[in-house]
Amino acid sequence: MTRLSVNINKIATLRNSRGGSMPSVVDAAINCQKFGAEGITIHPRPDERHIRRQDVYDIKPHIYTELNIEGYPSEDFIKLVIDVKADQATLVPDKPGQLTSDHGWNTIQEADFLRPIIKTLKEAGIRTSVFVDPDPLMVEGAYRLGADRVELYTEPYASQYMEDAEKAVAPFVEAAKVAKSLGLGINAGHDLNLKNLKYLVDMIPDIDEVSIGHALVADALYLGLHQTIKEYMDCLRP
Template sequence: MTKLSVNINKIATLRNSRGGDVPNVVQFAKDIQRFGAEGVTIHPRPDERHIRYQDARDLKPVVFTEYNIEGNPVESFLKLVLEIKPTQVTLVPDAEDAITSNAGWDTIKHKDFLVDVIKEFQQNGIRTSIFVDPILKQIEGAKATGADRIELYTEAFAHQYSLGNKDAIKPYIKTAELAHNLGIGINAGHDLSLDNIKFFKDNIPSLLEVSIGHALIAESLYLGIENVIQMYLHKLK
């Protein structure tokens, strides 16, 4: 079964829009795990416009499933991750002003940088994953960095699937097959939803984990968070 990690950035965005502490990020993380989610993902950015660095610290004692921290490995992020020591760190090449993640790493161009960062995390017992586009040479590049896993950037698939183009899955299948053959674990995320998650999971070999936030939270406004998590778990079986 593919694991479901829930990205709770949107909960922090909602909290920050009014100030105060409602909804409470820590309580939400407790609840989604109680409802069956198998991981909690956060993506703190330097401007702390949603998840704050202190949230990352506050969540550490309550996340008893997998704790995944995503982000661009700038100095402040490196220090935060090394302090918290989550289950997994997912490296994402975000610009500081990016609204959301919009590209994977060029693992060839940034190989030396990634090797150094990954080595430091691994020496501290933190599993590493690299956010990548479904391009074969980038998977080979990810292998050369020493990363434990990749996270396939699935926005292109999700957009094309919504237009009825199921062939959009093909490059993801090829990259997943290559990653598996190279001994790299496979995660995926970005714009996955109840509409497309089963098709994606059924076609991607050896998919270990999906990280879903925006769609899951939006769907939960209509359907209820506990119910939505159960629906995802059913589709991932």
């Protein structure tokens, strides 16, 4: 079954809006796992507008599922990921002030930049995933770089889903087929929610993990965190 990794960045955003430590990102990580999530995702950015560097150190001792740290692979990011021994590093091509991820890597043009980074992370025993658009060429490029997985950027799927779900998912199905044929693991994330998640995993049952934050935290405002995670997990069951 596809695993659910909960991105708790929005919990940190809420905390930072008032300062102090409420709500606690550590408690959020603990409770997400307690309620059934099979991983925790965090995305520390240089400006610390949500997850702070110290949060990473505070959260790690409480992770008994998997810790996925995503971000732009600067020297500081790589050092942080290795220092806390994350289970997975997801490399995204975000600029420092970018609001949110909005495209995948060009794994061909950026090969010389990414290859030594992936090698360093893998030598440290950290599974490495590369954030890509649903393009077979970009998937193949990630494979040649030595990545363990690709994370398919699903915003295009989510934005087209209500209009034509079959058309929206088609390029992701093809990209996943290429990944599987190469032996790459498959992750997916961005704008997935309770309306579009089940169809995606039904059409691509080989997805190893979905990372969901914004929609899940928004749903939790109305449903409660426990019930929300249960409903997302229900979407992932065959």
